[in-house]
Amino acid sequence: MLDQFLQHLTVEKRLSVHTLTAYKKDLEQFAEFLEKTYNLTELSQADFRMVRGWAVSLVEAELHHRSVNRKLATLRSFYGYLLRCKVITMNPMLRVSALKTDKPLPQFVEEKSLLLLFEEMEFGADFEGLRDRLILELLYGTGMRLAELLELKDGDINFYDLTLKVLGKRSKQRVIPIYKNLADLVKSYQSLKNEQFPGTNVLILTNKGEPAYAVLIQRIVKKYLSAVTSLQKRSPHVLRHTFATHLLNNGADLNSIKDLLGHSSLAATQVYTHNSIEKLKKIFKQSHPKA
Template identity: 60%
Template sequence: MNTPSEDFLQHIRYEKRLSHHTVTAYANDLAQFSSFLLAECNISQPAQADFRHVRSWIVSLVEAELDKSSVNRKIATLRAYFDFLLRRKVIDLDPMTKVRALKMSKRLPIYVEEKPMEMLLNDVEFADTFEGVRDKLVLELLYGTGIRLSELTGLKTVDVNLYDKTIQVLGKRNKHRIIPLTQPLFELIQQYLLLKETEFKGMAEQAVLIVSDKGVAAYPVLIQRIVKRNLTLVTTLEKKSPHVLRHSFATHLLNRGADLNAIKDLLGHSSLAATQIYTHTSLEQLKKTYDQAHPKAKNSSE
């Protein structure tokens, strides 16, 4: 017979159909909570915990100087877990009712300026080999469509519509969205597919779009290495990740006047609130321009 925790993990895996990464994170959070309860409270099952136990665990995490975002993710895990138990009538009271997430200071998304991105994609020479074209395609897809790392590695060859010049992306919560391709990006995909077929002569894993040098499905670390290696050529940003290219995609669109709702749909956000962070970035850019160009701003800083 399964424990309540095992039932919960099966529920989010098979019924809610959350990603493998999310399920693993939830499982790890519950395991850590269970270890704390057993060691500090002599409780063997998380389902037996009450508000005092949850609060004690959160306090211990804060005292251990765990990042606030990580603490809040663990709180979200417990919130989903106890809500599941309450709906299944395993418990009568939800201990998370009085628990609040930690207040976070707003951090603006890190992005690459337009000129460095143009330099990377237009001026840097990529080899005409399979690896060279593949690496450029990775950068162009991340920056040209704003897709997430997991969405890129999950792209199938059949997700590319050569007739409509679009890609179909499977995002969070198993929601599909259609993203248009620019003509240069479309042509690059065609070039890549021909090289892929020639390089591996049908032996590559044809189901997935992006493959490694050995023809197997590209893995996250490979994509991260490609992005970091190439961004290093044009920017001194400390963070050089696929998500930085996603932020760059959204920020550049907004700076050029794109509708916020359209950006929301392209990014696959479930609510506009998640997209509005880019308006802060745009305002910061406006302030920077004002401070550099307006006479009164110059005078006030002297």
């Protein structure tokens, strides 16, 4: 049933390759736990006590509550599918609650730090230098997700309209405006890419001319952000948070940011207002005579 479930997620839910990999890994880990702890080889035979036992074992292994909840969400999706397919008659997840978690504010890089990165960092004029700079400029300049960056094709950039198309979650396409300097950077990079690696329409490539992969992008982002920020997290998603926070701080309305990020609801975007409120509090404390 695992293969059928993953096929269902691929065809009907249209989940990304990265999400599918995470689902598969979660279910394989749970299956391993069932076999080792309960001598059970069928996922469909698990009950809520076994699921809770797995959650407890994950917490005892010092896995963060958010990570445990993500794994439990995988099981909810899987057992919901089994119930709809009438493989099981009782969903074991109905009696399993999510763990309580703190909701930390999204981390972002200060504007002056990113300006320092783009204005003073030496990237180099070779393929690797242009590519690394383009990766950072695209992530910060558009707020796109890592998976969306990896899916970008040469034809997705419209140099006349200064826009680019991305394929987001659930295969939803959206159009994002880009600034002229970014468009010029894309042109320079494409020219060098086509010269060194002709015949491929994938935008971001490795040094060997193969389509880039997630770990490579993460490594590049961490390398350059480490030079300008002391944030604990220095990931592509931090640049997405930075994009949204900087827009909000400079007067963009929340609905526009929601559309640019590709959020399905405003609730997901409202988390960025807290960062702005914290900034206002800081200014208030520094400036008001009675603060």
